Amino acid sequence: MKTLPIDELRELLAAVSTHGDWHLLEIETDLQQTTFLLNEAIEKLSHSFMNVYAQLTEQQTALQLLADAGKLQPEEMQQLQIFQDNIGQEVNKVVTGMQFQDMTNQLIQRTINRVNGLKALLQELSSHQLPMTAEDEHDEIRNFIMQLNQNFGQGSQHLTGNLRKSVNQQDLASGDIDLF
Secondary structure (H helix, E strand, C coil): CCCCCHHHHHHHHHHHHHHHHHHHHHHHHHHHHHHHHHHHHHHHHHHHHHHHHHHHHHHHHHHHHHHHCCCCCHHHHHHHHHHHHHHHHHHHHHHHHHHHHHHHHHHHHHHHHHHHHHHHHHHHHHCCCCCCCCCCHHHHHHHHHHHHHHHHHHHHHHHHHHCCCCEECCCCCCCCCEEC
């Protein structure tokens, strides 16, 4: 029976683990930077939106004073009411849009959890360090590969079972939204 290249197999598995871990770390870093940028953008948009809304409220108050003083014609009052209704609808659209930031953060966090789980699974590839004798190497390799498959299966099932398939909005008071 031919001797298997045990050292080369170990080196291959360790290299797969090392390179996979490095790439997963880069993915995790990119996801964290994406989360930071998304949060910064939403914070700036929220601040700007609140400023615009405050200005619109002040404008509406000034127009109401003019209307109460009889300085606006009924047609102008009707047009102002249409504008007010349209602004209200747009405000609701913005609030709904901001809810997607919460859901996006949930997706990114779930992806980071998957990356961390996959990194743990890849550690299994480099974990077998026991020396093997030539006469036992086939059985040892078979057992090692079977154990890896079992560990990968359990780890994958753990990741799949612990991470929800859907995300939902919970931060804003305009109603719940489920996505996926």
